[in-house]
Amino acid sequence: MSNGSGTNGSARTNLPPLTLHVPEPKFRPGDAVDFAEVDVPAAGSVRRPDTAEAASGFTDLVYTLIRVLDDDGKAVGPWNPRLSPDVVRRMLRSMALLRAFDDRMFRAQRQGKTSFYMKALGEEAVAVAAAYALDHDDMCFPSYRQQGLLIARGWSLVDMMNQIYSNRGDRLQGKQLPIMYSVKDAGFFSISGNLTTQYPQAVGWAMASAAKGDTRIAAAWCGEGSTAEGDFHAACTFASVYRAPVILNIVNNQWAISSFSGFAGAEATTFAARAVGYGIAGLRVDGNDALAVYAATEWAAERARTNQGSTLIEHFTYRAEGHSTSDDPGQYRSEGEPNAWPLGDPIRRLKEHLIAIGEWDEERHAAQDKEVAEEVKAAQKEAEKNGILGHGLHQPLDTLFDGVFEEMPWHLREQQAQMLAEETASGRPWDKK
Amino acid sequence: MSEILPETAEAGAEATSSRMNMIQAINSALDIMMDRDPNVIVMGEDVGYFGGVFRATAGLQAKHGKTRVFDTPITECGIIGVAVGMGAYGLRPVPEIQFADYIYPALDQLVSEAARLRYRSAGEFTSPITVRSPFGGGIFGGQTHSQSPEGIFTHVSGIKTVIPSTPYDAKGLLIAAIEDNDPVLFFEPKRIYNGPFDGYWDRPTQNWSKHPAGDVPTGYYRIELGKAKVVRAGGALTILAYGTMVHVCTAVVAAAGVDAEIIDLRTLIPLDIETIEASVKKTGRCMIVHEATRTGGFGAELSALVQERCFYHLEAPIERVTGFDTPYPHSLEWAYFPGPVRITEALKKIMKDA
Numbered sequence: 139m140s141n142g143s144g145t146n147g148s149a150r151t152n153l154p155p156l157t158l159h160v161p162e163p164k165f166r167p168g169d170a171v172d173f174a175e176v177d178v179p180a181a182g183s184v185r186r187p188d189t190a191e192a193a194s195g196f197t198d199l200v201y202t203l204i205r206v207l208d209d210d211g212k213a214v215g216p217w218n219p220r221l222s223p224d225v226v227r228r229m230l231r232s233m234a235l236l237r238a239f240d241d242r243m244f245r246a247q248r249q250g251k252t253s254f255y256m257k258a259l260g261e262e263a264v265a266v267a268a269a270y271a272l273d274h275d276d277m278c279f280p281s282y283r284q285q286g287l288l289i290a291r292g293w294s295l296v297d298m299m300n301q302i303y304s305n306r307g308d309r310l311q312g313k314q315l316p317i318m319y320s321v322k323d324a325g326f327f328s329i330s331g332n333l334t335t336q337y338p339q340a341v342g343w344a345m346a347s348a349a350k351g352d353t354r355i356a357a358a359w360c361g362e363g364s365t366a367e368g369d370f371h372a373a374c375t376f377a378s379v380y381r382a383p384v385i386l387n388i389v390n391n392q393w394a395i396s397s398f399s400g401f402a403g404a405e406a407t408t409f410a411a412r413a414v415g416y417g418i419a420g421l422r423v424d425g426n427d428a429l430a431v432y433a434a435t436e437w438a439a440e441r442a443r444t445n446q447g448s449t450l451i452e453h454f455t456y457r458a459e460g461h462s463t464s465d466d467p468g469q470y471r472s473e474g475e476p477n478a479w480p481l482g483d484p485i486r487r488l489k490e491h492l493i494a495i496g497e498w499d500e501e502r503h504a505a506q507d508k509e510v511a512e513e514v515k516a517a518q519k520e521a522e523k524n525g526i527l528g529h530g531l532h533q534p535l536d537t538l539f540d541g542v543f544e545e546m547p548w549h550l551r552e553q554q555a556q557m558l559a560e561e562t563a564s565g566r567p568w569d570k571k
Numbered sequence: 572m573s574e575i576l577p578e579t580a581e582a583g584a585e586a587t588s589s590r591m592n593m594i595q596a597i598n599s600a601l602d603i604m605m606d607r608d609p610n611v612i613v614m615g616e617d618v619g620y621f622g623g624v625f626r627a628t629a630g631l632q633a634k635h636g637k638t639r640v641f642d643t644p645i646t647e648c649g650i651i652g653v654a655v656g657m658g659a660y661g662l663r664p665v666p667e668i669q670f671a672d673y674i675y676p677a678l679d680q681l682v683s684e685a686a687r688l689r690y691r692s693a694g695e696f697t698s699p700i701t702v703r704s705p706f707g708g709g710i711f712g713g714q715t716h717s718q719s720p721e722g723i724f725t726h727v728s729g730i731k732t733v734i735p736s737t738p739y740d741a742k743g744l745l746i747a748a749i750e751d752n753d754p755v756l757f758f759e760p761k762r763i764y765n766g767p768f769d770g771y772w773d774r775p776t777q778n779w780s781k782h783p784a785g786d787v788p789t790g791y792y793r794i795e796l797g798k799a800k801v802v803r804a805g806g807a808l809t810i811l812a813y814g815t816m817v818h819v820c821t822a823v824v825a826a827a828g829v830d831a832e833i834i835d836l837r838t839l840i841p842l843d844i845e846t847i848e849a850s851v852k853k854t855g856r857c858m859i860v861h862e863a864t865r866t867g868g869f870g871a872e873l874s875a876l877v878q879e880r881c882f883y884h885l886e887a888p889i890e891r892v893t894g895f896d897t898p899y900p901h902s903l904e905w906a907y908f909p910g911p912v913r914i915t916e917a918l919k920k921i922m923k924d925a
């Protein structure tokens with residue numbers, strides 16, 4: 139240890155040298171995958187506490203997995219939300235629609251129609267089931283991977299695609315990166331590209347609702363990787379201190395771009411267990427079990443609505459696709475992982491459940507797959523009438539300066555005028571509207 | 572300690588060179604510094620096994636080991652805070668912030684800690700860290716993959732700010748930054764990682780293989796911090812630029828046929844004021860170009876300095892060409908970007924009475 143203030147020079151030679159632990163995932167490209175070490179408790183085996191139970195009593199619930207669907211497709215145990223087959227069918231359809239939407243928009247990016255896309259493949263249940271368990275006017279503070287909330291709330295696919303294409307129909311005026319939606323009318327907060335900033339904001343929204351004597355609650359989502367950000371911890375502290383009516387969801391899909399969950403602390407503990415230290419209720423849920431996600435969300439919503447405070451829910455799932463269209467997961471993880479994932483495909487599991495209870499069959503499922511694909515295709519056709527990114531720029535130029543402030547100060551007005559003059563000088567394509 | 576930070580043979584400077592893009596040049600600088608100094612470590616989101624989302628650290632973990640090149644939790648304040656602590660121990664951390672747009676959670680550790688440690692401890696503790704971060708737009712990255720926040724940091728006493736514009740400079744400057752005993756922010760213009768983008772977004776882009784500065788010595792060399800480079804000598808006016816804008820200015824000047832002197836600042840803090848002053852006194856005109864937003868940007872500081880030192884030599888008002896004072900837009904990216912049209916208009920204005 140040369141220069142600097144290191145103390146290596148005075149190391150005591152009779153002590154063992156310290157070593158630095160750096161986490162390493164179990165499997166890398168080329169490795170055979172065996173997830174035998176992933177502990178999967180039997181469906182129905184976890185107790186369901188009273189929603190008013192003190193947060194100190196949750197230590198057993200943060201290290202297990204709440205599961206409702208068993209291997210035969212039966213819904214079992216105390217967490218079974220006992221939904222009507224009709225609601226379950228609608229949930230299934232929303233998940234199928236989300237998958238079809240993702241598939242088509244991912245391909246649209248590959249075809250050069252937009253700059254960026256992110257799928258939720260394999261974790262569709264997390265957002266969709268939560269949307270069904272929440273009230274329509276509860277406020278969602280999502281990350282970029284909860285487009286399922288919008289789809290489950292019946293938001294217009296064309297509107298979402300317009301945003302993805304930054305086209306003439308884009309309500310956000312092409313200002314944001316594709317998929318960074320903002321849909322106030324669907325209780326869906328403007329998505330930030332900066333990780334976990336939505337977490338304390340959700341807590342703040344919930345505190346405001348409580349302070350005003352409202353009945354609405356808030357919910358936030360972030361990936362397990364994002365729990366490392368300071369904002370996550372600030373949010374948990376506020377949520378605990380003020381017993382904010384908020385549900386804090388951690389989507390543990392095992393990977394944060396190329397970094398496995400161990401780099402967010404998963405080698406040492408679960409993400410749900412973070413709740414224990416903060417003194418808020420914690421639940422750990424099979425994120426590929428739509429009924430379990432529904433049940434946990436419903437439970438947490440009731441807790442929040444009855445002034446018992448926040449719940450932190452870890453959704454244990456798997457990111458089956460690359461991080462985004464900019465990512466190639468084959469570079470850092472084994473190709474075998476998605477198929478070996480022990481919790482299966484959330485759509486297939488819910489489908490099998492409906493079939494098992496005699497409320498669905500393969501033919502109807504295949505027909506539905508076709509139907510949602512057609513619905514997405516039609517929406518795409520509609521959206522593309524408003525243009526796609528790269529086929530000229532569709533926003534009126536002066537919108538560039540809208541929304542920096544409510545009223546435009548002189549320096550922006552000057553710059554706007556300068557830009558329009560440049561436009562005249564340039565003869566660029568979007569001048570010729 | 573010796574086991575996890577192995578001694579390596581001193582790599583002598585080699586005379587050979589090879590074609591590199593900016594990412595490869597940065598990778599080479601990191602590799603060489605890790606070979607030369609066992610205290611150099613590389614850390615950041617996705618920099619380890621994967622080698623970084625822009626591949627700047629590719630191969631380094633395999634060669635230098637996991638305790639010297641490692642992935643970190645996704646917490647920028649944690650990354651910089653930990654780097655400060657490692658630096659206090661005596662290491663030379665080179666943390667990466669994946670995009671400059673994500674540096675803000677680390678502001679406190681940079682501004683209140685790294686920048687002030689030497690001062691407040693009267694030199695007992697220092698922060699010999701080099702924070703690498705891709706910055707700038709032109710890639711349809713929207714507002715969170717496009718910003719140029721250098722002006723926030725040049726305003727802070729105690730941090731150096733370096734911005735290369737070529738592979739050759741990137742390597743030599745990065746080596747000097749790592750060897751520097753003070754904290755250095757090393758902003759990498761990602762738009763020119765692969766080639767010297769000239770601002771004409773609708774024309775095919777070049778790559779570094781044909782550019783003279785894409786010829787990079789494979790061994791050790793340093794480019795002193797605080798030294799600007801005159802990339803084009805001329806007498807009609809002085810253009811101050813850095814990063815991507817150096818190439819845009821070069822292309823515009825060539826197209827306009829103006830005999831401009833283009834200065835690539837390379838280091839913003841400490842600034843090479845002598846080169847700037849000599850040039851402006853010679854040409855009598857000064858244009859400042861940066862991609863960052865205008866108000867309170869580094870161009871404002873440059874403008875003040877030139878006015879203070881060269882006022883009686885100026886034949887026209889100083890021109891500032893910058894990004895607009897809005898967040899970086901997605902679809903209207905090229906209306907925002909201070910490209911050839913904006914620079915040409917400013918050129919006409921400043922040369923009007925010449």
Ligand SMILES: Cc1ncc(C[n+]2csc(CCOP(=O)(O)OP(=O)(O)O)c2C)c(N)n1
Pocket residue numbers: 283331332333360361362363364365389391393394395457461616645647669673676
């Ligand atoms: C403050 C900040 N730092 C870094 C990034 C870059 N980044 C975008 S997504 C991502 C990984 C997030 O992983 P995780 O939280 O697990 O969510 P997932 O993508 O798996 O859904 C990173 C590092 C960012 N967007 N914002």
